[in-house]
Structure formats: C-alpha cells, structure tokens
Amino acid sequence: MNRFFKPAFITVLALAGIYGSALGARALKQAATRSRDLYRIDTVGSQIESGLEYETQESRRAFLYALAVSDPNEQLPYIDQARAASKRVQKGVEELFLLQAVEIDAEVNQFKRSWEAYSRVRDQIVATVLEGDTHAALDLEIQRGQPAFEVALGNLHALKAGLERHASRASFQVDAILKRSAAGLAAFAICTLLIMALLAKANRERRQALGSLAAEREMEKQRASILEMVSTHAPLSRILRTIVDLAPKRVASTGAAIWAAAGEDLHFQVAASLPQEFLDELQQHPLPIASEDSARLAELELDRKASAGRFGLRAAQSKALHDAGGRLIGMLQVFALGQDREVEQALSDQMAQLASVAIENTLLYERLAFQAQHDTLTGLPNRLLFQDRVQQALQFARRHHKKAAIVWIDLDRYKQINDTLGHRVGDELLSEVARRLKSSLRESDTVARVGGDEFTVLAHDIIIPADAETVAVKIKAALSGPMLLGGHAVTVTASVGVSIFPEHGEDPIVLLRNADLAMYNAKREGGNRHRLFQPALGDSMQRRLQLEEQLGTALARQEFSLEYQPLLNRNGHLDALEALLRWNNPVLGRVSPADFIPISEEMGLIISIGEWVTETACRQGAGWLRAGYEVPRIAVNVSAVQLIEKGFGSMVERVLKQNRFPAAKLELEITETALMNNLDRASEQIEALRNLGVRFSIDDFGTGYSSLNHLRTVPVDCVKIDRSFIKDLVGPGSGGTTLVRGIIGLAHNLELQVVAEGVETQEQLTLLESMGCDINQGFFLHRPMPCDAVEKLLKPAAQAPENLHDEVVLTGPV
C-alpha cells in the first residue's frame, strides 16, 4: 500500500504541486502584469498630469502678462509663450492617450475638450487685446476667459483624481491576486521554494515601486496645492512658507529659505527644520533682492555659506529667481546635512520653479490692482480712486463737522502744446504738472488725473473758504515756472475751479461737477485764474456744457438739417436761395444757430459743420438740377474761422466737383467782421474761389467795421444790408431811408449788387424798390422752408436735364 500510495501520493502531490505552481504562476503573472500596469499608468500618468498642471498655469500666466502690458510689441512675446505652453498641454494630453488607460479616457477627453474651448476664448481675447481694445478684452476675460480656464482646471483636477482612483484600485487588485497565490503556495509545499523565491522577488519590486510612487505622489499633492494657492491668490508669505516646508518633507535632513521682493515689501520665509540660531541669523541679515545689487548679493551668499558651515550645515543649492523678463525677483537657498545631491538638485529645481510662479503671480496682481486705480502716465490716482477718496473724506468731515475742498484744474492751451510740440512733449508736460502738483500740496491731500489735461485735488481740513483759495493759489504758483521739456522751455497756465463741502454739495459727484463748472467759469474769463463755485452760475453753465456735449456728436447723429429762404429780384422772380442751418437735438430740442454757432466756432467744430452745410446744399442743388428744375444760386454762410482755415478753398472745390454742381450757382456769404479779421488771408481764398466762378457776398453789412473803403478792395460781388437798417425804413423821409439809400448808391457805384435782409412789410418793400435795391429777402416775401416746399417754387428748366450733366462744372468768373 505504501509502495502503491506513496508514488500515487507523490504523483498526486506532484500533480497538485504542478497544478498549484501553475495556479500560483498564473496568479503571479497576473500580479506582475497588473503591477506593471499600475506603474505605467499611475507613475507615468502622474508625471504627465503634473506637467500638464504646470503648463496650463504657465500658459495662463503668459496670457495674463499679455493682458497687463499695453504695447503690442511687448504683448506678442507673451502671447507666443502662452501658445507654446498651450501646445505642450496638447502634447501632454496626447501622451496620456498613448498610455491606453481606458479607465481615465473619459477624464482625459473632458480635459482636452475644455482646454480647447479655453484656447479658443483665449485667442479671441488675444485678438481683442492686440486690436487695442483693452476694456473689451478685460470684459471678455472676466466673462468668458476666467470661467473657461476654471472649467479646464477643474477637469484637470478630475483627471488627477481619476489617476489616483485608478492607482488605488490597481493596488488593491494586486494585493488580492498576491494573497491568492500565497494561499496556493502555502497549500502546495512542493513549489514553495521556487514560488517563494519568485514571490519574494516580485514583492520586493512592487514595494520599491509603491514606495517611490508614494513619495512622488506626496510631492505632487504638495505641488498641486501650492499651485492652487497661487491661482486663488493666497497671501505670498503663506505660499512661500508652504514651499520652504517642502524641503524637510522630501529629505528629512534639509531646510530652505526664500527671499522675495514683491511691491515694496521683502518677504522672507524659512523652513522651521533649520537650527533656531541659524534661523535668527538669516532673519537678521536678509538678502537685498529689491536693490538688484548683484555684487553685494554674491558677497552675502558667501557669508551665508560660511555661517551655514558653523551650524554643521552645507549650503547645498542657491538659486536666483527671475521673472519672464529676466528681472531678479527672489532668491532660494537650500541647506542640507546629508550628501544626496541628486535629490537636493531635483528638490531645489521644483521649489525654485514654484517660488518663481508664486512671486511673479503676486507681482502681476499687485500691478493689475494698481493699474485699475491709477493713471499709467503720471502714476496719480484716477477718477475712480479719487471719487473713493472723496467719499471717505466726506464721511470724515461729516463726523467731525469739518469742511473739504475739491479743486478742478484744467491746463490752458494744452492741446496747442500737444499739436505743436508733439505728444511726447505733451506727455512729459502732464508728468511734470503731476509732479509739481504733488510737491506743492500737503501729504494728506490727494492729487488725481481725471482726464486728458484735467487734474483734481482733494484738500482736507478746510476751515473757511479762504483756505480753499490758498490751495488754488498754491497750485497756480506751482505750475507758473517754465518747464524744460524735450529741449523746449514751456510755460503753462491753468484754469482752476473750487467747490467746498458742504456748501456746494454733499456727495462726490455733485462736488466734482461744481468744481468743474467753477473751472469752466475761470476758463471762460480767459483762463489762468481760479474761481470758487457760484450756485447762480450753475444753471447757465449747465446749459452751455450740455450744448457743448450734444454739439460734439450732433453731426455724427445726423441732427442737422437745412432750410432755404428764397431771395426775390425786383421783378419778384426767384433770384437765390439762402441755406440756413437748423439743429434739432433730442435732449435740447430746436437750438437757435445764434446759440450754437459761436460755441461750435470756439470748439473748432465749425469747420466740419461748415463743410457739411456746403456739401448738403450743393448736393441738394445738384439733385434739383438732375430732376430738371431751373435752380437759382444757393447761398451758404461761411464763418470767420472757416475762412482762414487753410483747406477751405480746396474743400469747396472738391464739394463742387463731387456733386457736379456748377460753381456759378454757389454763393458764399461772409460777415464783415470775418473778412476784416484776416483780410489778406481771406482775400486770397476769395480770389481763388471767384476764379472758379463762385460768388461772394458780404452778410449783415453795416453791423461790423462798415468800412466802405474796404468795399473797394475786397473782391466780392454783392452786399446784404443788415435787417436792423431795413427795420428803420418807416417812411420816405426817415433817417433810416437816407442811410439805406446811401449804401445802395455806394454799392452800385462799385458795381456791387445789393440785397435787403429782413423785409417784413409792404411799405419796406415799396421803399426799397423805389431806392433801386436789386434783391429782397424777408418774412414778408418768404419764410425759410424745407426742401420739398422749395421744389414747388422752382420752375422746370428750359434745357433738358441730361445736358446739364455734361455741362462744364467749374466755370470762370461771371
């Protein structure tokens, strides 16, 4: 039996052993495959994922820099960097796909899609910021860029969680399989040695893999949490503290210190693992990062090495931290007891990278926050910050029953300086003005730049209005000395307006508006003076300011129109049509030309308005010609400002040509005053246009210089006697009649036609006809009328309209 059973038992055992070893080997093979899988997906995947995390932040950071600078030449390199990092992100995503880890495919896909979506938004913002529309770009960034980035970041975190989930599941599976194989091996002792040897080997490898994996994973976790702190703008000192604490966590015998210059503060953080005395010494002698004195920095570094030695430490790594532009922003030093240089190198590289990102990000946000509240040219607070300061000052003044003054300063002739000496000098001037204003006022007063050449001052502790005046006088005195700008000695004066709390308003907006109105009053009185706000002046100036504001955009909003008043000759036939400008504004209603023409002259708008009138009148005239009407002369009023403008003649010529309107049918009316203001220049322009065939008449004759002598020398065709003379025509023997008869006689002697303006009664018309007046105009004959009413007065032309098209448009003198 023994003989029979033993071999059988052995055979059974052997068979069982073979079966067991086969089972064990299969289980081991499964475990090995799973471990490899685990290593491949989790370690490599984690590495790729951490690279992705860094590159997404890198791309974002470069993109934000591009947003922060304003010159496209500086923006472009940042945009390149953002794109390059973004490409690396896409590459990382492809590498993740190559791992063929189906468990995380969904997360990878989701991140890929969200990153592509963010990239598209980013490119759109890039285009907007490069176009120069920073406000739109910032809006887009806030509304779409930041949310899209956050979605992508969220998906990246989900991907990371997926990897971690996968790792723990795989690790759990490996454990289960190994347990199974161990049980099999314990039961089947025949294969124990062989299987145990294999198992021990496999186990060792697995432990090693899992051990380094755990350290890596811990480091990655720290890294991610630091990057998250950076992206949520945690305080810099807290972030740096977390970074220096990485050193002893990774290698027990190390410690680190970081010095960072952000804004005006020096941040200093040191790992608690360093000896206390050494820590105190580091604290007492910080590295002068902000000074950028590299020689001094190197010297201090040497000192530091020596003192580390005294504490038995080795100054293992020393790294300068730079921003994207190469500027020194901090310093990292790692001190060690041991000799594991490779690990120290990798550790300090990672720490330096994280610290650079954190410091640079803090600097960027400090800069953005400053820019949002300050004027970039002068560094002064902008309107937003100023209003905020005023608000605070008013609260204080209210509580302590004090006064405060708002001063509004507008430079006189700034535009002229800018136009003649160039923008660079203009900018230097503004900076110099800002400097002088700041140095002339108390530290507690706020100076702000609220517009092109407009500055404001908030003065506290005003007791009586005279105190506010003292401030205004100080400001004027500070600006009075000549300034040397770009090789030019420039002198500026300012118009200064002052409003006082609480007398002139209780809230910042009202006080600012009233100070502005007071300044406006100073400017109207000729500039270079200061004025306190007067409540009575408020309304009229309000109206004037409103007029100015509306007038600026009236042309673009097509609020102007023309009406035409017929001029009749002695036979009662239509001789000419005077084009009269009308302005209908949605806010102000119909505004009289007497109100808005002088303002448009002061603002310089009259040039473009005048051009519009000439253009519209000629186009209308040409339209009537094409429609087959017999069109009389069309008279257009020309202002003094237009007449001396260099391009006036060529403008008229161009308008005539473009509209194919015969020059002989255009008459330009100029006032005596306009003519006499710059007689030589005006005569030149008139002469040139008359050579084209354009007629000229003197408008409102008798109200200006009335120099009859000039009538001989000035090249005009006609005089229009002012309505005030016609009003005096009350009977054949009246004084008015004698005067008008005299003017008509004189004009006829000089071979000039005479027009009587403002004819309102039959009696005036009869008298004028008896005195030989050539042409009459006035309400008695016709009121000004819109163009469709004019059409009813026009007669069909004798000539066919087609022929008119071929007519020579510019004719010689008539």
Added chain:
Amino acid sequence: MGRLAITLLLSVTALAIGPLAGAASSFAVVVHRSNPTSSIRFSDLRAFFSGETKHWPDGMKVVLVERDLESDVFRFLMQHVLNSTAVEYQRRLANIEFRGETPVMVRILNSDAAACKFVFNVPGAIALVSAGSLELPECGAVQVVRIEGKLPGDDKYRLR
C-alpha cells in the same frame, strides 16, 4: 577682347543682382489666414491705409498695422501708396476721429516679424511688410494679398 570680357562679366552680374535688388525693394500686403479677401485693387489699398475703409466686406473691423516713422515700409507707404507725408497722414487719421467718426484702429509695431505675428493673431488686421520678410517663419502663417491680381515677384506688381 578684354573689353568684351568685362562687358560680359558686367552683364552677367547685372542679371544676377537684378532680381535680388527688385525683391529687396518690393513690399507685400498681408492679412489673416481666415480673411476671405485674397485680392484687392490698388485704390482699395489706399482706402485701407488712409483709414477710410473701416470694415472688411464681411463686416469685420479693420486693424491697421503701422510701422515706425523711420522704417522703409512706412516711407514706401507714404511716398508710393498714399502720396502723403507722415504729418499729413497722422492729421488725416486724427481728423476722422475729430469729425466724430469711429477711427480705424492703428497699432504700431517695430519689425516685419512682429507685424506678421500680429496679423496672425488678429483676424481683422492688415499690414504692409517688405517682400523679403515673407521668408521669415513668422510670416509663414499669414495670407499674402494680390494687388490688382498680382503677387510680389510678378511682372508689373505695383508695390515696388
């Protein structure tokens, strides 16, 4: 015999240098790759660079890439395209704004490479660059526009 050899040598040199010299002084107009406008007339070019044309036919805003006053490109633009001086040109642009119209956007860049990069990034941009710069990698991703149906290097190309 000697004179003949010198004449031949000079002719060959002239033939070799001629195209290079021509290439060096000709200019190209570049726009974004997605811009459907691939050919324009010379008068259109004027209208773009004088700020009169503010939108592309598809409604996109025009962004003018301008170069610094001292550059060859800017000088060529003034003398041969706009027939204007720098001062007049800037005044004209300022006048558009002064008249209350929306001004065309102008961005000043300091090299052909930067101009091409800018055009690559901004769909509505248009820039004039030296034709030689089209070889630069930065100019590889933009579209060269035909002027009167011709490209730089073609016969009777007008921008040279």
